[in-house]
Amino acid sequence: MNSKLDNCANCPAHNLSNLKKLGIDMSSFDYVVALAGNPNTGKSTVFNYLTGLKQHTGNWPGKTVTRAEGGFEYNGKKFKLVDLPGTYSLLSTSVDEEVARDFILFGQPDVTLIVIDATRVERNLNLVLQILEITDRVVICLNLMDEARRNGIEVDARTLSKELGVPVVPTSARQGEGMNELLKYIYDVATGAYICKPYRIKSKSKELNEAIERLSKEIQEEFPDLPNTRWVALRLLEGDQTIIDAIRSGELGNLQRQEVLQIEES
Amino acid sequence: MNTTITANKKEIIIAEANKLRWELGENLHDILMENIYENATEIAKKTVKYPDTKIAFSFDRQLDKILTSKYFGFPIMFLMLGIVFWLTIQGANYPSSLLANLLVDTIHPLLKNFAGSINLPWWLTGVLIDGAYLAMAWVVSVMLPPMAIFFPLYTLLEDFGYLPRVAFNMDPLYKKVGAHGRQALTMAMGFGCNAAGVIATRVIDSPRERLIAIITNNFSLCNGRWPTQILIATVFIGSAVPAYLAGIVSAAAVVFIAVLGITFSLLVSWFLSRTLLKGEASAFSLELPPYRPPRILQTLYTSLIDRTIFVLWRAIVFAIPAGMVIWLVANITIDGVSVANHFIQWVNPVAFIFGLNGVILLAYIIAIPANEIVIPTILMLTVANLGIQGVGAGSGVMFELESANDVAAILQAGGWTLLTGINLMLFSLLHNPCSTTIYTIYKETKSVKWTLVSTFLPILMGLTVTFFVTQIWRLLGN
Numbered sequence: 015m016n017s018k019l020d021n022c023a024n025c026p027a028h029n030l031s032n033l034k035k036l037g038i039d040m041s042s043f044d045y046v047v048a049l050a051g052n053p054n055t056g057k058s059t060v061f062n063y064l065t066g067l068k069q070h071t072g073n074w075p076g077k078t079v080t081r082a083e084g085g086f087e088y089n090g091k092k093f094k095l096v097d098l099p100g101t102y103s104l105l106s107t108s109v110d111e112e113v114a115r116d117f118i119l120f121g122q123p124d125v126t127l128i129v130i131d132a133t134r135v136e137r138n139l140n141l142v143l144q145i146l147e148i149t150d151r152v153v154i155c156l157n158l159m160d161e162a163r164r165n166g167i168e169v170d171a172r173t174l175s176k177e178l179g180v181p182v183v184p185t186s187a188r189q190g191e192g193m194n195e196l197l198k199y200i201y202d203v204a205t206g207a208y209i210c211k212p213y214r215i216k217s218k219s220k221e222l223n224e225a226i227e228r229l230s231k232e233i234q235e236e237f238p239d240l241p242n243t244r245w246v247a248l249r250l251l252e253g254d255q256t257i258i259d260a261i262r263s264g265e266l267g268n269l270q271r272q273e274v275l276q277i278e279e280s
Numbered sequence: 281m282n283t284t285i286t287a288n289k290k291e292i293i294i295a296e297a298n299k300l301r302w303e304l305g306e307n308l309h310d311i312l313m314e315n316i317y318e319n320a321t322e323i324a325k326k327t328v329k330y331p332d333t334k335i336a337f338s339f340d341r342q343l344d345k346i347l348t349s350k351y352f353g354f355p356i357m358f359l360m361l362g363i364v365f366w367l368t369i370q371g372a373n374y375p376s377s378l379l380a381n382l383l384v385d386t387i388h389p390l391l392k393n394f395a396g397s398i399n400l401p402w403w404l405t406g407v408l409i410d411g412a413y414l415a416m417a418w419v420v421s422v423m424l425p426p427m428a429i430f431f432p433l434y435t436l437l438e439d440f441g442y443l444p445r446v447a448f449n450m451d452p453l454y455k456k457v458g459a460h461g462r463q464a465l466t467m468a469m470g471f472g473c474n475a476a477g478v479i480a481t482r483v484i485d486s487p488r489e490r491l492i493a494i495i496t497n498n499f500s501l502c503n504g505r506w507p508t509q510i511l512i513a514t515v516f517i518g519s520a521v522p523a524y525l526a527g528i529v530s531a532a533a534v535v536f537i538a539v540l541g542i543t544f545s546l547l548v549s550w551f552l553s554r555t556l557l558k559g560e561a562s563a564f565s566l567e568l569p570p571y572r573p574p575r576i577l578q579t580l581y582t583s584l585i586d587r588t589i590f591v592l593w594r595a596i597v598f599a600i601p602a603g604m605v606i607w608l609v610a611n612i613t614i615d616g617v618s619v620a621n622h623f624i625q626w627v628n629p630v631a632f633i634f635g636l637n638g639v640i641l642l643a644y645i646i647a648i649p650a651n652e653i654v655i656p657t658i659l660m661l662t663v664a665n666l667g668i669q670g671v672g673a674g675s676g677v678m679f680e681l682e683s684a685n686d687v688a689a690i691l692q693a694g695g696w697t698l699l700t701g702i703n704l705m706l707f708s709l710l711h712n713p714c715s716t717t718i719y720t721i722y723k724e725t726k727s728v729k730w731t732l733v734s735t736f737l738p739i740l741m742g743l744t745v746t747f748f749v750t751q752i753w754r755l756l757g758n
Contacts, residue, residue: 105312140317140320142320143320173326174323177323178323213323217311217312219315222311222312228300232292232293235289248312250293
């Protein structure tokens with residue numbers, strides 16, 4: 015391929031015209047993007063913007079309890095976007111949180127797009143930190159920037175991105191602001207052009223740190239391709255039955271192998 | 281050989297985890313959560329700057345103080361509901377008669393003539409044109425106008441951020457009766473559609489509280505039932521007061537039924553959490569989203585596509601076969617009397633005890649798939665049963681409805697009184713969920729037992745309530 019063309023395709027200013035909203039046409043796709051976030055951060059608005067679908071959005075926490083799927087094409091690559099239920103955490107047992115967690119863990123999305131509320135960064139970070147433990151391919155959509163500005167709140171997206179080790183894109187999805195850049199980063203993380211170095215939760219408890227390390231080493235030996243051994247170790251320590259079952263049945267390892275095969279084939 | 285080794289290795293990992301868990305002690309989960317919070321706070325400190333004075337928040341705060349206030353919260357809620365219904369009642373009558381004129385008075389005879397000109401057998405004309413087509417035309421002309429007014433108004437309130445405030449007001453009540461505070465949210469969803477409300481209960485993590493929320497969701501009047509309430513309130517309650525008060529009084533009656541539904545959902549939750557589903561209410565936090573200026577055009581568009589067209593389409597899909605069934609039961613005769621009449625005569629004495637009549641009960645059986653078609657079915661069966669001449673074109677034909685007055689005339693000829701109207705409104709609130717909701721309940725609970733409870737409990741309550749209302753009404757000598 016011509017390198018000049020490549021440069022052009024990598025220029026963000028040019029790229030919004032490369033967005034093709036595919037709606038529910040997902041016959042074949044190159045990448046899977048999971049859409050996560052706290053309730054009422056504008057996840058559904060982002061979903062509708064990217065896919066061109068008109069999923070009902072409401073100013074109303076907990077609108078999406080089931081998984082909605084849609085597609086879009088960008089830079090000639092087809093993306094499947096999976097809208098997960100909005101949750102505050104991934105550590106409890108309600109059905110909506112399980113749907114979100116199982117998809118990020120077992121669905122092995124190529125990118126997890128986390129929508130966070132710029133006016134409530136601190137609380138939203140709780141979920142972000144948990145997701146960063148599960149997967150390293152994350153793009154953060156710092157949404158509702160218009161509301162943050164109106165309330166005089168300043169968020170330093172650059173520092174936040176440095177701290178978390180993943181791209182952070184300020185947006186106002188309702189107005190379409192920043193969506194351009196968001197697409198570029200989704201594309202970069204999916205294709206591996208941007209390598210994330212995700213933040214890991216630091217614990218003051220020495221015993222806990224040691225236990226996690228020991229266990230994740232053993233898991234690493236058994237499932238060498240698993241990217242999130244630390245998180246699996248944590249869940250095991252907490253006695254999470256679904257994870258215990260997934261280890262016993264080898265489901266954890268199998269998923270991993272399938273993904274490797276798919277990559278090799280393509 | 282290889283597999284046994286790996287299987288063993290897996291067991292070793294699990295055993296090791298179990299051992300470490302004991303060593304770390306019980307409060308691992310809490311430690312972990314604390315860590316996450318601490319880390320989040322640290323990062324937020326480095327990256328977020330809040331304004332020194334939070335002036336910008338004050339508008340939201342002030343508004344919340346009023347909308348969720350101890351004294352004004354509920355009155356404002358009732359007032360908002362009342363205004364929405366009043367606008368719906370006032371606005372829907374004229375377009376309804378326009379649509380009826382077009383679909384029933386104009387197109388229906390044309391279709392009949394056409395069927396005659398191509399020599400269609402009389403029974404086929406009956407089933408297709410007098411049954412299926414008329415049922416559909418009826419549903420469109422009666423359902424579309426109120427929906428096209430009600431849904432955008434409701435969606436505007438939703439978009440603005442008012443619904444979570446309703447939930448906030450209701451939350452302490454639900455906690456008091458041993459249910460989950462989020463049930464207030466799923467209840468509000470149920471006002472749109474009970475099946476959606478039942479699915480929304482997934483946000484409740486305790487299975488006990490979730491079951492309570494599922495069983496009681498039916499007490500939220502749904503879209504299929506709003507038009508029934510609005511029409512019957514207009515015909516019977518509105519006509520019992522001076523004309524200039526009719527709109528306001530009928531709107532108030534509908535608000536009363538909706539509030540009664542909320543009251544029943546609280547009572548039943550209280551009853552269940554003390555008997556079959558014992559337990560304490562669990563704590564949760566409800567986030568009040570900021571008020572956002574509603575996007576009027578987009579709201580109109582999405583409420584039209586998502587709600588109006590969706591519900592209307594569902595109503596039409598169910599009305600077509602129901603129309604055929606109505607025509608058949610009204611025209612197939614045994615010993616010279618139609619099947620419908622046999623059934624009506626048979627259940628009339630029982631229905632009388634509840635201040636209802638055989639027509640209503642038969643209509644509710646035919647309308648199990650969709651509550652939307654109850655009123656058309658009742659009117660048609662009444663006409664067929666009485667053999668009213670000059671209305672419609674014969675037995676089993678849904679006839680035109682030019683104004684609410686015609687409905688009144690027909691129902692009064694069918695022996696309806698103010699009491700029948702009130703009881704129909706009550707029974708419309710308290711009866712089995714529609715078949716879609718019943719199926720959803722089964723899918724969500726995976727339990728035949730709880731599905732049956734959710735189906736028959738409201739019927740039992742409906743019959744009890746109408747029984748007492750009727751007996752007291754008659755004792756008072758009305």
